[in-house]
Amino acid sequence: MTQTVIVKICGLSSPDTLAAAIEAGADMAGFVFFAKSPRHIDLETARTLGLLAQARISKVALTVDADDAALDEIVDALAPDYLQLHGKESPARVMQVKARFGLPVIKAAGVATAADVEAAQLYEDVADVILFDAKPAPDAAVPGGAGVAFDWTLLRGVAAKQWMLSGGLDPNNVAEAIRLTGARAVDVSSGVERERGVKDAAKITAFVKAAWLS
Numbered sequence: 001m002t003q004t005v006i007v008k009i010c011g012l013s014s015p016d017t018l019a020a021a022i023e024a025g026a027d028m029a030g031f032v033f034f035a036k037s038p039r040h041i042d043l044e045t046a047r048t049l050g051l052l053a054q055a056r057i058s059k060v061a062l063t064v065d066a067d068d069a070a071l072d073e074i075v076d077a078l079a080p081d082y083l084q085l086h087g088k089e090s091p092a093r094v095m096q097v098k099a100r101f102g103l104p105v106i107k108a109a110g111v112a113t114a115a116d117v118e119a120a121q122l123y124e125d126v127a128d129v130i131l132f133d134a135k136p137a138p139d140a141a142v143p144g145g146a147g148v149a150f151d152w153t154l155l156r157g158v159a160a161k162q163w164m165l166s167g168g169l170d171p172n173n174v175a176e177a178i179r180l181t182g183a184r185a186v187d188v189s190s191g192v193e194r195e196r197g198v199k200d201a202a203k204i205t206a207f208v209k210a211a212w213l214s
Contacts, residue, residue: 005211006185009204011039018049020201022056024208029053030060033074038197046077060084075101082106094126104128110135111150134167155181171206186211
């Protein structure tokens with residue numbers, strides 16, 4: 001099997017599901033640091049999972065409008081390879097985070113219309129990767145992980161140098177999403193869960209295989 005698509009499994013919160021992601025061959029493991037999310041982990045858990053992941057899979061720390069003090073604690077606990085900013089962080093804030101921590105940054109951008117895709121280009125020169133996700137409802141408690149897809153055709157010909165597709169992906173639709181968008185990197189969370197916030201090892205494996213075979 002030839003791997004051509006980078007796969008990120010986000011919202012991992014236990015040793016067994018992290019092991020499932022590693023064994024399936026996923027490239028990136030996402031850990032959520034946002035108290036309102038059912039996938040949130042504390043710093044002690046982050047330290048444990050970070051050690052298990054070390055040198056086996058790239059670690060991504062997902063935060064939402066976190067301040068420097070919170071980021072300091074997360075970086076110290078997890079030792080991430082990437083920081084994922086999933087809130088309303090401005091391009092200037094992305095630059096500040098990169099300068100402070102010296103880590104590559106993934107900036108999430110919510111998409112509902114073509115205008116949202118265009119607006120995300122503001123981050124082209126400051127973020128290392130733009131992650132296109134479904135735009136949450138105005139009253140949503142969390143900015144992602146809701147299992148909602150957007151119109152993937154909006155990303156055809158997207159100009160961003162490095163970008164990742166997220167939002168409503170699962171083992172059954174990821175190949176079609178890749179075909180429609182040309183994505184070379186995909187991110188999944190709720191699409192590989194057996195219940196909200198709880199990952200399923202078999203679904204993780206199926207997702208990785210489906211992405212690679214696309």
